[in-house]
Amino acid sequence: MINLNPLQDPSVEFLNEVVSSKKKKKNEIPPFYKDRVIALSQIMLPAYQVYDVAFLQNTLHRVTASITFTSNQKNDLLNLYNYSSKPFIKLKNKIISRPNNHEVHTCQYCTINSINTLDHIMPKENYPEFVVHPKNLFPTCSQCNSYKSTKWMTNGVFEFLNPYLHYLPNEQFLFANINYVNDTFDVRFYLGNPNHLIPSYLFDVIQNHYRNLHLLERFTNESYKVISEFDNSIQGSLTTQSLDNSLNSARASIRLNQATFGFNQFENILKLELCNGLAFRQYCQVSGY
Numbered sequence: 001m002i003n004l005n006p007l008q009d010p011s012v013e014f015l016n017e018v019v020s021s022k023k024k025k026k027n028e029i030p031p032f033y034k035d036r037v038i039a040l041s042q043i044m045l046p047a048y049q050v051y052d053v054a055f056l057q058n059t060l061h062r063v064t065a066s067i068t069f070t071s072n073q074k075n076d077l078l079n080l081y082n083y084s085s086k087p088f089i090k091l092k093n094k095i096i097s098r099p100n101n102h103e104v105h106t107c108q109y110c111t112i113n114s115i116n117t118l119d120h121i122m123p124k125e126n127y128p129e130f131v132v133h134p135k136n137l138f139p140t141c142s143q144c145n146s147y148k149s150t151k152w153m154t155n156g157v158f159e160f161l162n163p164y165l166h167y168l169p170n171e172q173f174l175f176a177n178i179n180y181v182n183d184t185f186d187v188r189f190y191l192g193n194p195n196h197l198i199p200s201y202l203f204d205v206i207q208n209h210y211r212n213l214h215l216l217e218r219f220t221n222e223s224y225k226v227i228s229e230f231d232n233s234i235q236g237s238l239t240t241q242s243l244d245n246s247l248n249s250a251r252a253s254i255r256l257n258q259a260t261f262g263f264n265q266f267e268n269i270l271k272l273e274l275c276n277g278l279a280f281r282q283y284c285q286v287s288g289y
C-alpha cells in the first residue's frame with residue numbers, strides 16, 4: 001500500500017466541472033436538474049471550505065454534516081457522481097499518476113484488484129454534500145468499496161486508512177506464517193507492531209482497515225498464485241545456480257520492489273517469508289531440487 005496525492009486544483013473547480021458536464025434531458029420539465037444542482041452547489045460552498053481546511057490540518061474526524069437536504073435534493077446530489085463520466089475518469093487519472101510516467105492501477109486499499117471505481121472516504125449516504133468533493137474520492141476496486149459501505153468512524157477512530165492523509169509507516173506491520181505440511185503450503189497472515197514503532201492510534205486504524213476489508217483472508221486466497229510464480233522463478237534460476245544464491249537474488253529483487261510498493265505489500269511479505277523461512281526449503285527438499 002502506498003500513499004497517493006490528492007487533486008491539487010481547487011476542490012470547487014471540480015464541483016463546477018461536474019455540474020457543468022450535466023446536460024438538460026429531452027422532455028425534462030422545469031425546474032431542470034442542471035439548474036437544481038447549480039443552486040445546490042452554491043449552498044455547498046461553505047461545506048467545501050470546511051472540508052478543505054480540515055483536510056489541510058488532517059482533522060477530517062471533526063467534520064460533521066452541516067446541511068440538511070430534502071430527500072429530493074439528496075437524490076440530485078447523489079446523481080452528480082458517475083464514475084464512467086469524463087470528469088471522474090480525468091480525476092482518477094490525475095490521482096493515480098506518479099513521477100516518471102508511472103501509474104498506479106492497483107487498488108491501494110487492498111493491493112490485489114484493479115481500480116474500477118472511486119470510494120467516497122466520508123460516505124456519500126451520510127455526507128451527500130461531499131459526493132463529488134475531489135479530496136473525498138479515492139480510486140479503489142469495487143470489492144473494497146462494497147466492504148467499506150457506509151462505515152467511516154467509530155468512537156472517534158477511523159475505520160479505514162486514508163491513503164491521502166495517513167502517512168504509511170516504513171515499519172513492517174504485516175507478517176506471514178508459512179508451514180509446509182502434507183505437500184501443501186499453509187499460509188496465515190497477521191498484523192503486528194512488535195517494537196511499538198508505529199504510533200498506537202495509527203496501528204488501531206491499520207487493524208480496522210484490514211479487518212473491515214477482510215484483507216488477511218483475501219491475501220491467503222491470493223497466496224497460492226504468488227507461491228507458484230515464486231516457485232517457477234526459483235526453479236528457473238536453479239538451472240544455473242544454487243538454492244542459496246537463487247534465494248539471495250530473489251531477496252534483492254524484493255528489496256527493489258519494497259522501494260516502490262512499501263514495506264507491507266502482501267506479495268513481498270509472502271516472498272520474503274518463502275526466502276527466509278523453513279517452509280520453502282522443506283518443499284525443495286521433498287521435491288528433490
Ligand SMILES: [Zn+2]
Pocket residue numbers: 107108109110111112113140141142143144145
Ligand atoms: Zn481493493
